[in-house]
Amino acid sequence: MGNRILIVDDEWNMRNLIKIYLSREAFQLNEAKDGYEAIEMADQYAFDLVVLDVMLPDIDGWEVCSTIRKTSEIPILMLTARDDVKDRVLGLNIGADDYLIKPFAPEELVARVKALLRRRKKDNREIDKLLITFNDLSIDYDSRETWVKGTRVELTPKEFDILYTVAHNPKTVFTRDILLDKIWYSEEFRDLRAVDTHVKNLREKVRKAGLSFNPVKTVWGVGYKFNRPEDQY
Structure with missing residues (x-):
């Protein structure tokens, strides 16, 4: 089975577009249309990565990211339409792993997702090496x-x-x-x-x-x- 990814965006067109890009890589894809739904799903299911839009109708992506970070180290790729350094710094400081500016090329989205998943796999291998249990x-x-x-x-x-x-x-x-x-x-x-x-x-x-x-x-x-x-x- 492929990696399980949660796509969080209030716009159906954007969620569908991201699904089209990522479905070519055999990922398992789930969707959330707002922040509260995203937090609930992240708490209930074991995802390998979250693609998280900053601008959401209820609570913003920064709050979602901060909430998820309290209980999980899952990689988070944040999406924003604003090319503002302060926004990117804020996201990274509260726990985001990477940032992608809209509009983006499909190849770049896929490449960043794969890079974050590789990094997580490597980190997990290192943890396994450092902690041994029998x-x-x-x-x-x-x-x-x-x-x-x-x-x-x-x-x-x-x-x-x-x-x-x-x-x-x-x-x-x-x-x-x-x-x-x-x-x-x-x-x-x-x-x-x-x-x-x-x-x-x-x-x-x-x-x-x-x-x-x-x-x-x-x-x-x-x-x-x-x-x-x-x-x-």
Whole structure:
């Protein structure tokens, strides 16, 4: 299924024109004819992008944008007939992602929509990389925090790095040498046995926190890999 887009404009002709442009790209398209309807639809349905006109009959597009931004980071492309820098700055400051001046070429509308969708997809991939969750275990790379059943587990920097490295690559077996190369600084004392010690301590801490599975598996004669909950038995 294609991306779902909400088109917000009080003029039927403009909504229809935008639909014609975007329907060629196999998007799923929904319409709202005023601001309140747009807010209600954005609250009820999961859209991938909003094309939002500034001039609406009830509340203006800026208020709609600001309201949506309180609960969602969905990309918003604002449309306006006024080529006023102050208007564009206002829209961007309250959360709009891009601006398009009417009248616009169909190719430019489609290109801007695709660019915003690509950016959102990339952002989502980055979030997925930074936050890893397996059952009751959550590993947040950005804050460098580990949580078990909602309780934070205090790990040393090396323990955290080992856990994140194997969890981020759950199908990869890491030798002790590779873990030393990835996690230890070149000027630090490097000892293969230190990896074993950190793994042992890591396992003990998450076990005491109530984790129902052992997250780091020993691959005998090789090293370590992530031990997913479904791989325990």
